[in-house]
Amino acid sequence: MHNVIEIDGLTKSYGGKKVLNNLSIVVQQGDIYGFLGPNGAGKSTTMKAILRLIQTNAGEIKVFDGEDISLSNEYLRDVGALIEEPSFYPNLSGYENLEIVQKLAHLPKENITEALKIVGLNDNAKKLAKNYSLGMKQRLGIALALVKFPKLLILDEPTNGLDPDGVREIRETIKSLPAKYGMTVMISSHILSEVDKMANRIGIIQNGTLKFQGALDELKAADCLEIKVDNLEKGYELLDQGGFDVKREDDAIISSNIERGNVIDMNSLLVSEGVGVYGLNVHHESLEEVFLKLTKEA
Numbered sequence: 001m002h003n004v005i006e007i008d009g010l011t012k013s014y015g016g017k018k019v020l021n022n023l024s025i026v027v028q029q030g031d032i033y034g035f036l037g038p039n040g041a042g043k044s045t046t047m048k049a050i051l052r053l054i055q056t057n058a059g060e061i062k063v064f065d066g067e068d069i070s071l072s073n074e075y076l077r078d079v080g081a082l083i084e085e086p087s088f089y090p091n092l093s094g095y096e097n098l099e100i101v102q103k104l105a106h107l108p109k110e111n112i113t114e115a116l117k118i119v120g121l122n123d124n125a126k127k128l129a130k131n132y133s134l135g136m137k138q139r140l141g142i143a144l145a146l147v148k149f150p151k152l153l154i155l156d157e158p159t160n161g162l163d164p165d166g167v168r169e170i171r172e173t174i175k176s177l178p179a180k181y182g183m184t185v186m187i188s189s190h191i192l193s194e195v196d197k198m199a200n201r202i203g204i205i206q207n208g209t210l211k212f213q214g215a216l217d218e219l220k221a222a223d224c225l226e227i228k229v230d231n232l233e234k235g236y237e238l239l240d241q242g243g244f245d246v247k248r249e250d251d252a253i254i255s256s257n258i259e260r261g262n263v264i265d266m267n268s269l270l271v272s273e274g275v276g277v278y279g280l281n282v283h284h285e286s287l288e289e290v291f292l293k294l295t296k297e298a
């Protein structure tokens, strides 16, 4: 798999305080890479470093075909970004704001309408940006990042200020970008459930240090079945002696085998032996649970 971003040993200090500490991350071609961390972990700083908006103290960043970004700014032509607040000209319409980028970068005019369509701003294209709602301003910010149809899209908290419908729309849009336009996306977000539904790989940082990087499935515990019964002792004994793979917890019996036939067999055995079953739930570990587990230690 081809790497689109390779960060190696990145270190950045502000006034003697290290905010990035020997950080190394890899974003692969076609990834939607969810970049997570508590407030102040260093997410925006990392993204700014990739865009050369700040100077760093040590480390190396390579993009696309191993281009070292410290050697040339050329790569920025293929990068679109929304970092922190979207910035635009308030007295121009949404369309005109995009037109400025389109003209400067000599892009096809169709890119403007395509980008507006993607973010759902077509109907408000002629309205002045200063009269946009918070959510519309955010959409315009995403459209500005998209208008080049870049190979790499970097989005810092892109769903800030959007209502739940807007969050869902933007999520579906972002999910479609790799397949539709061949883009690679790096996205930071506070909304873990959003990243859970969108990203294929994630990186979790804390205090400028990488805590985890990999596929979401690697991070989460396997699904398990939680069986709630009115007699825990007896229920557990029955299943254990019946040859089922179970363990006992404080208030439930847990089985790692969630296959349909297995669940039916366990339930039948319990009921036939007079144990009342009042709950059979498959437990999926959420990204939020994993995140809290990983970041709580420090």
Ligand SMILES: Nc1ncnc2c1ncn2[C@@H]1O[C@H](COP(=O)(O)OP(=O)(O)OP(=O)(O)O)[C@@H](O)[C@H]1O
Residues within 6 Å of the ligand: 014, 015, 019, 037, 038, 039, 040, 041, 042, 043, 044, 045, 046
């Ligand atoms: N220009 C600056 N001068 C001094 N300190 C800074 C500067 N920019 C960022 N920092 C500090 O660096 C640390 C990392 O900030 P950063 O914005 O990268 O975090 P973040 O992970 O994006 O957080 P959030 O989720 O709150 O946006 C914070 O402690 C912040 O106060």
